[in-house]
């Protein structure tokens with residue numbers, strides 16, 4: 001039986017997902033649809049809409065850059081999941097992160113307005129790892145948090161939107177950064193390993209992330225933030241070692257911090273070297289989330305098989 005089926009009393013919800021066609025979005029839509037919710041996903045073209053429909057998701061073809069393209073059709077959702085994002089083009093500079101953060105903030109304002117007008121019970125936002133800089137002082141955004149921080153700050157302060165923030169670590173699966181990292185590891189050098197690789201970033205399998213978002217929707221834990229990483233924290237070096245072992249190849253070389261900064265940019269360097277917050281106690285207690293793959297050692301073999309490796 002699907003885990004959601006065991007909850008029994010929980011009622012079906014109408015959920016609007018922005019970013020439904022993305023890496024985390026597809027997994028979240030699958031979890032929500034399998035649990036029996038009415039899922040409405042935003043897709044930017046007909047082909048992506050068709051793929052969503054096959055998952056049991058009602059697709060709206062539109063763009064967050066034009067709220068009029070989806071607002072009326074969203075149908076007063078009881079929950080909104082916001083995992084829409086755009087990415088760097090070339091080196092990941094602080095200036096580019098600022099521009100991306102501003103663009104996503106525009107989308108966030110529209111989704112908050114939809115939440116208010118629909119009297120949604122919850123808006124669930126995909127944040128990025130909240131990391132504390134070792135050099136103390138007031139906490140500052142580092143790494144990819146630079147992109148989500150403007151939206152998160154706005155949502156936390158704005159317009160009476162009931163908000164839950166989910167903060168996944170580095171998500172491995174058939175999408176985003178992981179397939180390229182696998183190719184690099186096979187080729188003998190990976191940019192995922194920067195310097196000593198001694199930071200604990202937190203890793204989690206994408207299906208487990210989808211389940212965490214489903215639970216966040218259902219539990220409506222407004223005013224809360226939840227880390228979503230697995231139960232056995234590995235350093236970056238250990239993660240790369242495990243991946244190489246599972247692939248049956250030698251441990252690859254990494255790149256120096258200087259090379260990472262020069263070729264990939266400051267934000268990339270920060271993202272790969274600043275430790276993440278790995279405490280999932282609240283996620284377990286209040287969302288009832290348990291990762292199916294408690295460690296990378298358990299999750300890598302099936303994920304690599306799904307990549308054809």
Ligand SMILES: NC(=O)c1ccc[n+]([C@@H]2O[C@H](COP(=O)([O-])OP(=O)(O)OC[C@H]3O[C@@H](n4cnc5c(N)ncnc54)[C@H](OP(=O)(O)O)[C@@H]3O)[C@@H](O)[C@H]2O)c1
Nearest residue numbers: 019020021022023024044063064084085126168170171176
């Ligand atoms: N991947 C990870 O390991 C990871 C870890 C922690 C946090 N996160 C955060 O989680 C969020 C989602 O990550 P992801 O890996 O799922 O990203 P992704 O695969 O790039 O997905 C982004 C989604 O946003 C959509 N989108 C982009 N521009 C849009 C627009 N103008 N209008 C409507 N939709 C638009 C994309 O649509 P298209 O399909 O049409 O491009 C896609 O559905 C990001 O904020 C990311 O920083 C990711």
